[in-house]
Amino acid sequence: xxxxxxxxxxxxxxxxxxxxxxxxxxxxxxxxxxxxxxxxxxxxxxxxxxxxxxxxxxxxxxxxxxxxxxxxxxxxxxxxxxxxxxxxxxxxxxxxxxxxxxxxxxxxxxxxxxxxxxxxxxxxxxxxxxxxxxxxxxxxxxxxxxxxxxxxxxxxxxxxxxxxxxxxxxxxxxxxxxxxxxxxxxxxxxxxxxxxxxxxxxxxxxxxxxxxxxxxxxxxxxxxxxxxxxxxxxxxxxxxxxxxxxxxxxxxxxxxxxxxxxxxxxxxxxxxxxxxxxxxxxxxxxxxxxxxxxxxxxx
Amino acid sequence: xxxxxxxxxxxxxxxxxxxxxxxxxxxxxxxxxxxxxxxxxxxxxxxxxxxxxxxxxxxxxxxxxxxxxxxxxxxxxxxxxxxxxxxxxxxxxxxxxxxxxxxxxxxxxxxxxxxxxxxxxxxxxxxxxxxxxxxxxxxxxxxxxxxxxxxxxxxxxxxxxxxxxxxxxxxxxxxxxxxxxxxxxxxxxxxxxxxxxxxxxxxxxxxxxxxxxxxxxxx
Numbered sequence: 320x321x322x323x324x325x326x327x328x329x330x331x332x333x334x335x336x337x338x339x340x341x342x343x344x345x346x347x348x349x350x351x352x353x354x355x356x357x358x359x360x361x362x363x364x365x366x367x368x369x370x371x372x373x374x375x376x377x378x379x380x381x382x383x384x385x386x387x388x389x390x391x392x393x394x395x396x397x398x399x400x401x402x403x404x405x406x407x408x409x410x411x412x413x414x415x416x417x418x419x420x421x422x423x424x425x426x427x428x429x430x431x432x433x434x435x436x437x438x439x440x441x442x443x444x445x446x447x448x449x450x451x452x453x454x455x456x457x458x459x460x461x462x463x464x465x466x467x468x469x470x471x472x473x474x475x476x477x478x479x480x481x482x483x484x485x486x487x488x489x490x491x492x493x494x495x496x497x498x499x500x501x502x503x504x505x506x507x508x509x510x511x512x513x514x515x516x517x518x519x520x521x522x523x524x525x526x527x528x529x530x531x532x533x534x535x536x537x538x539x540x541x542x543x544x545x546x547x548x549x550x551x552x553x554x555x556x557x558x559x560x561x562x563x564x565x566x567x568x569x570x571x572x573x574x575x576x577x578x579x580x581x582x583x584x585x586x587x588x589x590x591x592x593x594x595x596x597x598x599x600x601x602x603x604x605x606x607x608x609x610x611x612x613x614x615x616x617x618x
Numbered sequence: 619x620x621x622x623x624x625x626x627x628x629x630x631x632x633x634x635x636x637x638x639x640x641x642x643x644x645x646x647x648x649x650x651x652x653x654x655x656x657x658x659x660x661x662x663x664x665x666x667x668x669x670x671x672x673x674x675x676x677x678x679x680x681x682x683x684x685x686x687x688x689x690x691x692x693x694x695x696x697x698x699x700x701x702x703x704x705x706x707x708x709x710x711x712x713x714x715x716x717x718x719x720x721x722x723x724x725x726x727x728x729x730x731x732x733x734x735x736x737x738x739x740x741x742x743x744x745x746x747x748x749x750x751x752x753x754x755x756x757x758x759x760x761x762x763x764x765x766x767x768x769x770x771x772x773x774x775x776x777x778x779x780x781x782x783x784x785x786x787x788x789x790x791x792x793x794x795x796x797x798x799x800x801x802x803x804x805x806x807x808x809x810x811x812x813x814x815x816x817x818x819x820x821x822x823x824x825x826x827x828x829x830x831x832x833x834x835x836x837x
Contacts, residue, residue: 333639336794339649340662523803538669542737543805603665612804613797615643615790616650616662 339616344609371478418565546608560586679731726754781823789815
């Protein structure tokens with residue numbers, strides 16, 4: 320009796336082992352192809368030029384209530400508002416948030432030591448809107464309202480001026496990278512578009528010990544990393560270059576890093592030789608982990 | 619137990635289940651093998667062996683091992699059947715010669731070269747090299763004993779040889795179980811299965827040999 324129960328459960332167990340690899344495996348690439356001309360060069364002497372960085376917070380009117388689905392929690396995105404050019408009363412700039420790089424154009428007026436800016440995004444993106452903010456030498460604060468009236472999305476922000484300089488030595492700070500919905504593939508509907516992204520269980524402490532920007536990694540350095548760790552270690556390279564992540568889970572992780580500034584949506588030209596080597600190595604192991612980690616195949 | 623008008627005892631039934639079990643995983647090994655057809659240096663296991671696959675001797679060793687070992691596994695499936703061994707003696711002998719030749723000339727030595735380049739450093743390298751050496755050694759002894767007409771010793775060493783052949787399956791099966799149950803990182807898992815993958819099999823083979831020996835002594 321026990322024998323047959325035992326063998327039955329064995330058969331049941333092994334009936335789960337039906338394939339040698341995960342056929343749906345693909346390495347998540349969060350590199351968008353979109354390149355917008357940045358005009359990042361700052362003109363000397365103008366104290367307003369440059370990056371203003373901080374939280375892009377939901378600003379709810381009294382009658383509105385935030386509706387979060389299931390375990391979706393409020394997540395304040397990081398925004399980078401860049402003032403690129405001021406000529407007379409005309410101001411040019413761009414913002415980087417949620418992996419979107421959008422230019423804006425508007426007017427700037429000076430009044431009692433403060434500057435008042437009203438600037439509009441082009442309007443050809445479903446998520447464009449209007450910025451209204453004030454600024455002085457040290458702060459930039461105000462609101463943003465979507466053009467799309469039916470969404471009536473409003474956000475507020477208080478930003479500080481930040482200098483961006485690529486530093487290969489910058490280390491990750493402790494932050495959460497967790498899969499809140501335990502499904503592996505998930506349709507994510509963002510404000511502007513929807514796409515499928517893979518979610519990974521979580522990363523481990525090992526991600527804080529490896530810097531793939533200033534260390535030439537070899538196979539033994541990465542062979543014991545799970546796929547979540549491999550993913551973070553590789554994407555930290557992009558983050559150091561100011562890559563603006565489109566993937567929500569990655570963005571949530573890197574937005575929580577103090578040093579991180581979303582600057583550009585294409586940084587592939589700026590990668591060092593070490594970084595290129597490490598990316599290739601990490602991707603090979605990510606692919607392997609995706610395909611074979613929990614399957615019969617590989618070795 | 620009566621199945622299809624044929625009387626099975628539990629021992630026979632167990633043998634049939636064991637056969638089906640091994641046959642199924644041999645089929646999975648077949649699927650792993652055909653991933654490497656046509657020759658491709660960028661797939662499966664090789665995507666994380668890019669440093670080694672550059673060497674021509676590793677290329678030869680790897681593909682020799684992959685393309686021949688699968689047939690060692692398949693042949694081994696049929697060699698332990700009393701029915702085949704008594705009714706089709708010629709088949710048993712021919713298949714056995716192919717098995718021995720494949721292990722001694724191709725799969726064994728190529729496995730030894732691959733063992734030298736195993737992932738995970740000396741700890742796993744020693745395991746896989748030892749595995750290859752014992753595999754060749756047991757297979758050779760089984761051959762030697764049958765040439766001398768010593769059937770019992772031939773049987774024992776063939777059991778040990780096939781136990782090591784089956785490490786291809788058990789290693790992957792253990793890895794799969796460890797990952798789904800304990801979720802260990804890949805290299806920690808590899809350290810365990812590199813040794814457990816063949817030591818467990820060999821221990822089981824020894825237990826079978828000992829139990830058969832005590833049966834012989836009783837009769």
